[in-house]
Amino acid sequence: MKKYFMAAAICCLITLSACGESGKTAVEPDGKLDPCTLRFSWWGGDDRHEATLKAIELWNKKNPKIEIIPEYGGWDGWTEKVSAQISGGTEPDIMQINYDWLISFSPDGSGFYDLGKLDKQIDLTNFDEGVLSFGKSDGVLNAMTVSVSGRGLFYNSETYKRLGADYPKTWSDLIALGEKFSSEDIYPMDLDIQSGGTAWYLAVVYVQQQTGRSFISMDGELGFTEDDIRNALDFYKLLEENHVIRTVDVRTDEDGSASLYQSAEFIDGRVAGVLEWGSSVGKYEMALPDGVLEAGPLLSDDNGNCSGWMIKPSVMYALSNNTQYPDEAAAFMDFMLNDEECAEILGTTRGIPSSRKAEKHLEEKGLLKGLAQENDKLLENLDTVTISPYMELSQMKNIYNTIIEQVSYGKLDTQEAAHEMYISITEYLEKIRK
């Protein structure tokens, strides 16, 4: 019996290893659109979900032979979900991807489908060369940039009005606001150490503006010195000490692990400001009554220097290497990027479209409005920094968040924390660049 068992086990293992997908090549495009069913996945808030589902409905009506099945959810846990799908080769045909996924999943350009082969289906002429280059990995066009957006400041106008406070224009204004808000034990702003990691991002803007140095270069070199990091952490601590933001302790007690836009503190206006990408601010806007959330000025130093604010390709579309229908998937991607009717439905739920055709159409229809557009306008005239995809890697966010938490709880002073952060980031970047 033992022998039979061993034989069965070995046969099973051999069969399974033979099932491995090593050496599998992607299906080549044939220039035709065959009937098929495709899966499309994205993350976002309800505003994006509703608009995208309507856009898919339109596509399914226009192209009844190519059916699109939607898969969507919130950002928290989304990377892990798609990561598991990609590892198992079960990812959707068309995916909305984040900037850093190009490094995680396709460092040599072979992790996603080569969109360069699909220029018959995707009209690349609507995109600037600079915008296209964001989606290239090792020279291969892996993803299309849906929009480029920046992180901006958005405030609860009702709370500010009630307190007679103006939106801050400089860092000093922001710090001064703490006192006014502390009288009611509410806060003018929120920074978090969750998946968005806004605490560290705002501190980076502050130091980038002061020094003119980028935090991390596009090829993954740390641009900040240990002193710069300390400076950023000191700034964060200053915000906590001046009642501008909640300490991590208070924030966690009040919100648990819920995201800010789902927390009672934000919805009730007791936390009256947020740092968010223009392309994702819709979910905050929807959590408050219409028109309550407003875009505020991007902060400058006392001499009017307003550089250092960050932009990035906020969301991108990529195709799975395992798709059996690259032409059809690319056609749908083109529809999402360039189709005028679709652009009208999607509006600015993924930021201001990078596709010139879509943007022009929205402008003509008077749909280029809302917070994403206002934020875009604010950033347009500034000396912005395009952030490195390395900055967005999950492990990097873990490093920022862990250190900020220790500083907030007073477990480390900013000098020790800066040293630890500097070493951790340098080591990790070295490992990942290999």
Added chain:
Amino acid sequence: MKKRIYHNPVGVGKYTGLMLIIPFILGFLLFTLYPFISSFILGMTDYDSIREPVFSGLDNYASMLKSREFRNAAWVTIKYTVILVPLKLTVSLAAALLLNMKLKFMGVYRTIFYIPSILGSNLAIVIMWQFLFTSDGLVNQLFGLAGVEPIGWYGNSNGAMAIIILLRLWEFGSAMIIFLNALRDIPREYYEAANVDGCGKIRSFFVITVPLLKNVIFLNLILQLISAMQEFNAPYMITGGGPMKSTYTVGMLIYDEMFRYHNAGYANAVSWTLFMLITAAVILLFALTGRHKEERV
């Protein structure tokens, strides 16, 4: 009474038994043995779950020993297990004793006590739990009514650990059912005889119930220990491992390394280490309770 005759639809041949267990064997090979062995092999590779794995020997294990994050996660897991398991055994045994009494509507009570275990830590329960313990949640409101200062549950390490332990403690039903069945197997005559001899209820519990439940207590201990050491859901969904990684278990570390940081090789090595830790804990319990000798008698 008419004797029932059973017909075996597959006949009784030489390999009938084997055929009947083949579905299980296949499932075991495919979904248990294969991942088990693959995981061990992958644990000795540098693998990002995208590109081909590269053999790296014991490097992952070496870096694990050096990693502060792993040491912290192991410590949190052990602490959590050591606090939760005895508490859960005590509570479930106490509940089983109560539900073993002869009272009206006992079936209803038993069902009610078992409900939390059926609900498990699904999303609705987790959300409810989150709101119960936020700074102005129901628990703190009740404390307020009783004149107790509100507690910052999520913000401090002990509070966060307590929330998770309370959730798991609340789900004592499955351990309770095992105890209850064993209690019902103890003949009432023992208690009656003890009573006649002047033995009180508490003494009966220690001299009759506990010795007769010895094996069941041990079984529950092992089952609870194994599930506590693999804890993932509750801290992942309720505290996110915080604050300051004070509820960050080895299960969460494996998940993060595997799916968030793309260190599949390392994640598999940690999985195997967890497996070895659990095995060591079980062996230790067998040794401490002298069970390995008992079996030979």
